[in-house]
Amino acid sequence: MTTTSATSAPAPTRTAPQLRHRKPPRSGMVLSVLAWLFGIVFVFPVLWMVLTSFHSEADAASNPPKFFAPLTLSGYQEFFSGGPVPPLLNSATASIFSTILVLALAFPAAYALSIKPVRKWTDVLFFLLSTKFLPVVAGLLPIYLFAQKVGLLDNIWLLAVFYTVMNLPIAIWMLRSFLAEVPVEMLEAAEVDGAGLLRTLGSIVAPVVMPGLAAAALICFIFSWNELLFARVLTATTAETAPVFLTGFVTSQGLFLAQVCAASVIVSLPVLLAGFAAQDKLVQGLSMGAVR
Structure with a gap:
């Protein structure tokens, strides 16, 4: 009796699915x-x-x-031969000092309007916003007469104070949106541990909203550095800023386009370098304040 051995057919093997590269949608391109x-x-x-x-x-x-x-x-030789160092130093002094002062005033104010809201805090915010409705030209003459009366014309510190007043509402509104993202539980834990207001602001809140502080500081610095109208009216030679010095190259006689372009490049460099150095903090801070 002969037995036939049936050969079993090999089980079909599953091939791995071929990866198909998805083409980017035409709308994205x-x-x-x-x-x-x-x-x-x-x-x-x-x-x-x-x-x-x-x-x-x-x-x-x-x-x-x-x-x-x-x-x-x-x-560039014409620009540097005109003595640009004092105007650049004046612009740096007014911009840096006003930015530091704005942050020192706006940070606790935004904390009081967001985390520890005061009574009628919405009225306070709208009042701060209403200060930006007045055209700058409308307040130029009273400010000039005040500076002339107190003997502060051509004074860089007066200019820094006015830059602080101009940028303070913007900084408060920006920082309030950033501070609204701070978890309340973190502040309650600090309060339970006995941390005071200054320690809470400096050790707990400030590190969390550091990108927002950097964004507000950069914007205030740019606004102060580029301001021309107040600097043109309130300064002469001692407190002349870089934008005022830049307008001196525009004359009614002769060609000046290359000199103005060279001066514009040099005057724009501090703002460009500051923005490039803080671009990650700026993007992070603006996105943190915009997304809930």
Whole structure:
């Protein structure tokens, strides 16, 4: 009797599913292209200013413009020969001092309006906002007469105080949105441990909202550094700031475009460097204050 051994068919093996690379949606590609186009549009004037600063006055004023004109440092030499160090130091003094003073006043004020709200805190916020409704030109003459009466014309410290008053409402509104994100349980635990108000603000609240503080400080510094109207009216020679010094290159006689571009590049560098150094804190702080 013969037995036949049936060979069992091999079990079908499952092949791993092939990974298919998903193509990015066409709408995402269109948005990326539009973002690049908008970025180029906004950056091109800055690049053109930098390029023009390295041209001679004749090439800078030519029409049509010469893209490949010979490069020179004459514009920068004219700028530094005019003595820009005192105006730059004045701008740095007024901007840094006013920024520090704004943070010292806005931080506890925002704490009182968000974490420990005072009575009618909404009225306080709207009052602070209403101070920005008045045009700056409308208050220029009373401020000038006051400075003249007390003998503080051409004084950099008076300018720093006015910068503080101008930026304080903005800083309070910004910091209040940041402080609203602080967990209440953290403050209650600090209160149980016996921490006072100053220690709570300095050791507990400040590290949590540090990106917000950096964002508010950078914005206040930029506004103070770029301010021109008050500096033009309230200062002369001793307290002249960098934007006022920059306007001195615009004359009714002769060519000045290359010199103005060179001066604009130098005056813009502190703001650009500060923004580049604090860009991560700025983005984090603004997003923290905007997202609930």
